[in-house]
Each structure stands twice: as structure tokens, then as C-alpha cells.
Amino acid sequence: MNIKVVKLKDISRIIINEPKTYNSLSFKNLNDLIKVFKKLDYDRKTKVIILEGAGKGFSAGHNLKEVRNLKSKKKYQRLFNLCSKLMLRIVEGRKPVIAKVHGAAYAAGCQLVASCDLAYSTKEALFATPGVNIGLFCSTPMVAVSRKVNRKPMMKMLLTGEPIKANYAKEIGLINDYFPKSKLNKEVLKIAKKIASKSNLTIKIGKQTFYKQLEMPLRKAYSHTSKMMTINMMAMDAKEGISAFIEKRKPVWKNK
DSSP, rough: EEEEEOOOOOOOEEEEEGGGTOOOHHHHHHHHHHHHHHHHHTTOOOEEEEEEOOOTTSSSOOOHHHHTTSSSHHHHHHHHHHHHHHHHHHHHHHOOOEEEOEEEEETTTHHHHHHSEEEEETTTTTTOOOOOGGGGOOOHHHHHHHTTHHHHHHHHHHHHOOEEEEEHHHHHTTTTTEEEEHHHHHHHHHHHHHHHHHHHHHHHHHHHHHHHHTTOHHHHHHHHHHHHHHHHHHHHHHHHHHHHHHHSSOOOOOOO
């Protein structure tokens, strides 16, 4: 299996396990990832998902040998549509997804990092949208990355194809933080456990509302979020959380 799932209580780790191709996003890997994310989205035991790669890198993006052999507009379109479907599955999903990046995340691999809700890396990790170097502008990767990074640094990444280091990736908002390689797993699990301790229902409502309101004009965003807060307020967990705060005790979530 190129895609492995390891469960740790209420946290599920998805591992792209194809180090020979630097965990490339081939047709097979894209389809398998979509299936796995869909399954975990409806898994009641999973509260947080961690996405990582095996071997030396996180993901090198599309498998260029596979891309070279497609040779028809229809097949190219199918590949890029499938890749977009995966990114949307992550963004529109119910569960928070954390990218754990221990090596290079290039092109669609960088897009994958940007599509996750949170991202943490090693100090040595590199990020790039290098399509311009091979005559193929990173147009689909820039959709996700440009929603995390401001225009000037984004355009520099796209126009030069040069990789950026973890400290700069944090500075421009592509990742949350970076750590020594020996501490990455521990730090990612720490944040995953903290998120998993919250109400699953509240997190689901909040994640979906966050991305939806970002694309709205200000007035419409306030109208939408007011409705969503009202829906959230009617849930048992909101009532339990407020009561627990007032009574100075730990909340007992029902995820309802």
C-alpha cells in the first residue's frame, strides 16, 4: 500500500509511502488519498488527521514520468482535476488536517502543505513551486499557496522556482512553525492532542465556517458567521462548555 493509515487513539496519521518517487502525487496516490480522507472524515474515532511522507521528502508533487506519458488534453485535465479534488477534500473536510513536513515539499506537494489547516516542518525542510523551471507554471499549486502567502513572496516563488527554507516559510505564513528533526513528531502530536481534546462538533462547524467566510465580502461573512454561531450555540457541547467554564470544571463533550 502506497498510502498507510496509523491510528493513535483519536488521531489518525496518513503516510504517503512511496519514497522511491519522493511520494509523488500519481493518479493512484491521488485516488487513494481521496478515499482515505473521505473514510476518516466519517470515522467517529478520528478527531485530528496528520499527513506526512515516508523517506527523504514530504512530496515532490506530480510524477513527471507519468505526466510525460499522458499525451492527451483529456488525460492532463483528468490529472489536474483529480489533484484539485484532493485539495478540496482536505479543505472542505470535517476534521482538522496537520501537515508534518520532514523534507522537500515541491509543486503539488507544496500545494498539499498549503491545503492543510496547519503545517509544521523540520528546520531543513524546503518548499517550492518550481514548475517554471520545466516550462509548466505551477497554476494549480498557487491556488492553495496564494491563500496562505501574500502576493509578492508568492510571485517570487512562482516566477523563480527557487525553494525557500523553513524559517522563511514560517515568516510568510506557509507553515506554522519548524523544529529540529528529533522534535518534530513530538511537537506535532502535542498540537494534535490539544485539538483532539476539544468538541469534535465545534471544530467541524468552525473549520467549515472559516474557509467559507474567507471567500465572502465582509457584510456577507458577518451574516454567515452569525448564523453558524447560532447553530453552534444550540448544540449540547456549547451549553456544556459554557456551564463547565462558569462552574470551573472540565467540560465533558458529547460531540452533539
